[in-house]
Amino acid sequence: xxxxxxxxxxxxxxxxxxxxxxxxxxxxxxxxxxxxxxxxxxxxxxxxxxxxxxxxxxxxxxxxxxxxxxxxxxxxxxxxxxxxxxxxxxxxxxxxxxxxxxxxxxxxxxxxxxxxxxxxx
Amino acid sequence: xxxxxxxxxxxxxxxxxxxxxxxxxxxxxxxxxxxxxxxxxxxxxxxxxxxxxxxxxxxxxxxxxxxxxxxxxxxxxxxxxxxxxxxxxxxxxxxxxxxxxxxxxxxxxxxxxxxxxxxxxxx
Numbered sequence: 292x293x294x295x296x297x298x299x300x301x302x303x304x305x306x307x308x309x310x311x312x313x314x315x316x317x318x319x320x321x322x323x324x325x326x327x328x329x330x331x332x333x334x335x336x337x338x339x340x341x342x343x344x345x346x347x348x349x350x351x352x353x354x355x356x357x358x359x360x361x362x363x364x365x366x367x368x369x370x371x372x373x374x375x376x377x378x379x380x381x382x383x384x385x386x387x388x389x390x391x392x393x394x395x396x397x398x399x400x401x402x403x404x405x406x407x408x409x410x411x412x
Numbered sequence: 413x414x415x416x417x418x419x420x421x422x423x424x425x426x427x428x429x430x431x432x433x434x435x436x437x438x439x440x441x442x443x444x445x446x447x448x449x450x451x452x453x454x455x456x457x458x459x460x461x462x463x464x465x466x467x468x469x470x471x472x473x474x475x476x477x478x479x480x481x482x483x484x485x486x487x488x489x490x491x492x493x494x495x496x497x498x499x500x501x502x503x504x505x506x507x508x509x510x511x512x513x514x515x516x517x518x519x520x521x522x523x524x525x526x527x528x529x530x531x532x533x534x535x
Contacts (some may be wrong), residue, residue, distance in 0.1 A: 300488055303488050304489060304491030306492060306495060308495025308501070310495070310515060312495060313440075314512065318435050320491060324526055336480075339433065339475065339480040341432055342470040344486075345434075345471075345513055346467045346471055347490065347492070350486075352496070362457035365456070365462055370467070371419070372462050374426065376426060378424065378470065379473070380426075380470075381423075381430060385431060386431050392530040399523040399527045400523075400532070403520065405516075406520045406523075409512045410516050412512055
């Protein structure tokens, strides 16, 4: 584990990019637990900061693919975003009302599902 | 009917984003490909648009609750392209199947660490 705080953050960013590039998952999957383990973040702060980082990672990813070669279906994406945004508003509201350790347990369950999906590919 | 299922999956993806801070791409991609007829490449590209919008709204909401460190998020996001570049090199040197199994083992190890921590600390 890197000793310097900024180095730890840089390592988390590099690992997030590495895993999302290799597997299509791994942005938040890596960021949230490493912020908890390496920087002593609480669950709520780690998930909120992860979302802010994902905005930037997604934008850089889109730029890196050169505007994605016309593969983005903008109208379909915007329409699907409506229920998805409803979900995230609800999810963040629920998260403020449950214990932080419950967030960790949910996250562990999600990681097990990710592992199963990876093995079954 | 397919549109309704896609919308329900999108709600689930957004919920996951709000609850545990992931982008939800794991759910948005199949919603776009299986239920809305996009190809895999189109689905993965379009899911980025959905992820950015969901993460943006989620981050704004979380900031309202006092749960965002923007400086740290900036460092993490800014370094992610370096990881993507390393990933391209690694993918050319190591079989994809070996990488998937190694990553599966790693996320199980992380899950174990989260469980142990959650069950041993108060609150």
